[in-house]
Amino acid sequence: MRRRLWVSDLGMGARFAFAGGREGWARMLLTAVGVGLGVALLLLTTAIPNALAVRQEREEARTDVTFNNPKIPRSDATLLVADVPTTFREKEVRGREVQPEGPRAPVPPGLSRLPGVGEMVVSPALKRLLESDDGKLLRERLPDRIVGTIGEPGLIGSQEFAYFRGVDHLVITEETYRIARIDRFGDPDPTPQSMDPILVLLTLVVFLVLLMPVAVFIAAAVRFGGERRDRRLAALRLVGSDSGMTRRVAAGEAMAGAVVGLVFGTVFFLIGRQAAGSMELLDVSVFPSYLDPSPMLALLVAVAVPAAAVLVTLFALRGVVIEPLGVVRTAKPPRRRLWWRLLVPLAGLGLLYPMIGKGRDNGDFNQYLVSAGVLLLLVGVTALLPWVVEAVVARLGAGGLAWQLAIRRLQLSSGTAARMVNGIAVAVAGAIALQMLFTGVEGQYTEETGNDLSRAQMQVWLPKGTALAGTAAAFEATEGVRKVHVFGEAYVNDRRKDAEELTQITVADCATLRSVASIPSCRDGDSFLVEGGDYGSVTPAVSKPGTRLWFDDGQESPYRWTVPAGIERVRPVTDPTGQLRGGFLLTPAALPAGSERAVSVQVYVSLDDQVADAAEYVRNTTGRIDPIGEASMWTAEERSETFDKIRTGLLVGAACVLALIGASLLVSQLEQLRERRKLLSSLVAFGTRRRTLSLSVLWQTAIPIGLGLLLASLVGITLGTVLLMMTDTPVSVDWASVLSMTGIGAAVVLAVTLLSLPPLVRLMRPEGLRTE
Known part of the structure; x- marks a missing residue:
């Protein structure tokens, strides 16, 4: 019987929500928009785990060149792949050169066939860039003919830059970390990685901090139009409903707004998706x-939001006495208690x-204790703020007319x-x-x-066999380059085997x-022995004149060098890498x-900061010398x-949360103004200046915001x-960050x-006195 009574009263409240005339529909729309914005972000959040999982699955499915590629014999089902990434204006471009060794060579995810020699398959975003004027410099680096686009299964994001180009020059060498032979795409040795406990924390x-403001906004949105609603409830008492039924009707009205908000939120989410x-x-x-979104999480949102609307409404009306002749809330409310809020x-x-x-x-942090502790601290903001606002505005008084209007309004409705x-206080x-x-x-x-x-x-790495003189000349002639240091680097062994x-x-x-x-005199043909280096040091046995040393190329090298007699010993100075x-x-x-042929090349490039695309010209030169070469910016x-990914996610x-905050605050502000329309119009009709009323509204916003940001x-x-x-880290307050977050x-x-x-x-016009 009691359950049937609840259902009947909630249903009556829902009917009132839809049958309240223009005022009712306006109230319903504001509540629905406010709740809908929160629901959209909640649905987005429930979809994040799936998005991360899909990105990870696709990254693993297209894995080819790794540091642990197994040794696979050549066959008609193998493929040579070279890892040739590049960067264009600070954005990474994933690149692969592919060379099939037979008709059954594997095809990467997202491609219907392997590109031929001189052909290239690119991601849709990269294709748009290459075909635009902005991509002219990158097009010089990737001149092959575009014959198709990479499908969604081969990309981790819609705006990712990626390409596959067909070549016929790949050879497996000692430097196999850049070139690999594979017979399938996918991680050859997937091993689960344990995550750092601090990064898990x-x-x-991050998730708790981002979700909490959303919950606060939804709780606030279901209370839009509270004062007008309470006056309608007094009318219900006049026709015979008891206080319990009245509260249940109010809860049903809020629940209806929340359900419509779910629909709005779903629409917002689909548009945003x-x-x-x-x-x-x-x-x-x-x-x-x-x-x-996960079906279970989406179902949880669908059930939790209307339930929260009912509970929040019942909780809000617990201290409101609704009688047939009015609502006691219009009188000065009793002072809020502090002890339970602390x-x-x-x-x-x-x-x-x-x-x-x-x-x-000392092991992982207890996720349940962390979640509960962080949530209670953030909920503490919402519990303490009403008391703080009430306590402060009760002591404010004297001032201009706009100030007095604002303070009086805050004293009557500080809640x-x-x-x-x-919401914004919790977010900050x-x-x-x-x-x-x-x-x-x-x-x-x-x-x-x-x-x-x-x-x-910048530093450029070029594979073994690259000519030093030609490399230096090419980079010196590159636009935007001020100075170049070109080094050939190799290792020698004391034995051939x-x-x-x-x-x-x-x-x-x-x-x-x-x-x-520090070399006093030097001419071409000289050799020097460095003493006191940080790395690559020479032992006395190796440094003796006449010692024969063999170039290390991972095999029995045919190249030999003999330490010359009278080799000069020199002291090192710090090189560009700081060593x-x-x-x-x-x-x-x-x-x-x-x-x-056993010497790789390292090029250290000093750029002219007056040339905007100097780094792109260097990368183009690198690609012309050898596509396997790699040019990287120094930091x-x-x-x-992983740390950077978490920070980027935050x-x-x-x-997204700031966008929600702004939109929800705007909706809340419009709702407050709509409720005060007749009051504002009356004040204007009696001669109050619009400037005074505008300032009073600004003060009504600024004072609670200031107190909220302090708390x-x-x-x-x-x-x-x-x-x-x-995390056992020394405690220090980054005041610049505190001020920046508060300022935002x-x-x-x-x-x-x-x-x-x-x-x-517009609301401060005499027309606002009209009523139905």
Whole structure:
């Protein structure tokens, strides 16, 4: 019987939601849009695990050249593949040269056939670039005829740059890490990788911080139109409904708005899903088919959102007395209690406390305790903010007319103001904590390269057999190049077989050798022995004049070099890589005839920063000399790839959440203005200046936002400190990040406020006094 009563009352509330005239439909639309924006982001979040899994599966399915390629004998079912990636204007281009060794050679995923010699199959995004004026420089590097595009199964993102080109010059050599023989595509030795506990913690906290504001916004959206709704409920009491039935009817009305919001959210999600196929954010792109939410998670969202609407409404009405003659909420509400609000964040700290000092060496963090602790701390923001707003505005008073109007409004409805700010306060608190955590542990995943960027900004590797003189001339003639250092590098053994001593040899002209060693006099044909190098050092047994050394090429090398009598000993100087080079230094004429086939080439290039595409010209020169060559930009430091992926994921997610924050705040602001339409119109009719009312609305937004951001900073710093202590990292507050996160939150609110000014001006017209 009780269940039937609940169903009947909820159904009556749902009918009221759809039969409330123009006002009812406006309220329903605002609630649906607010809930729909949150639902869309929730559906997107539930689709992320599937998107990551599909990207990983496709990356594994197209794997070819790896460091652990097995030795496969040649057959009519094998394929030679060369890893020839490049970069164009800071974006990676995945490249492969393929050479079938028989009619049954494997075909890469996404291709219907292998390209022939001089043919190229490219990704759709790369094809658009190559066919545009912007891709002219890259087209010089990839001149082959385009005969098709790579299908979706062969790509990990819709905007990925990738290509396959057919060649006939590949040969398996010692440098097989760039060229491999395969009989199928896919990882030949898939091994599950254990993830660093700190990185797992980062990932978990990122998801919690991004999802919590969404939940807060949905909870706020189902309460849109609360004051008007309560006045309608008083009418229900007048015709005979009891207080319980009235609350259930209100819950049914909110549930109806939430259900319509689910429909809106699904539509928003489908539109965003389709648009995602043509977008790229922070070098991350997906195909629409990737964004398929897990059926169970989508069902959970579909059930949880209406249920949350009912529960939030019942909770909101617990302290509201609805009588036939009105709603007691219009009187001054009782002061909020602080003690239970403090228990929420304290409970979160209590759950996280046992993991303080755990670090990465004491096993994984308890994911349930982490999730509950972080959520309680963030929920603490929503619990404390209404009390903070009420306590502060109660002590504010004297000021101009606009200030007094704003303060009085906040004193009467501080809860409404706090609800509007809750979401952005939670988002800022989480962002501050995450930024502290990322900044604190970044040093553990960052390594100094030691590269001297004042001497060179690019490094080019070219395979064995490349001519030194021709290479130097080619790069010196390249546009945008100021200076070039070209070194030939090889290793020599003390024995032709079963070597015990391995020593480095560096080949370059005299001017270039002086950049790595202190050489008083030099002419072509001289050789030098470096003493005190960081690597490639020479032992006394190897350095004796007359010692015969064999070039190391992974086989029984036919090339031999004899340490000359009277070889001059020199001291090293720091080379462009920031190290002291050891071993032997040879000028080109001192190199034995034919041994250049065992010498690879390293080129260090200094760029002219006045030439915008200098790096692209260098890459084009590299490709002309040898397609297998690799040109890379230097950086002062290198970061863990996994750490960078998590940070990129945070930035992408934060961008989506900020968009939701802005849209939801705008909807909330419009809802507040709509409810005050008659009041604003009355004040204008009595002669109040529009400028005064506009300023009062701005103050009503600015005061709660300021208090919310202060509270968010306090909670965010607390949470960040605890997370750093959990990872056993020295605690330090990055005040620049705190201020930047707070500033971003304030900027979003400022933008929303400015966008709400035109509707505000329209609402302050006498026509707003009309009613039905």
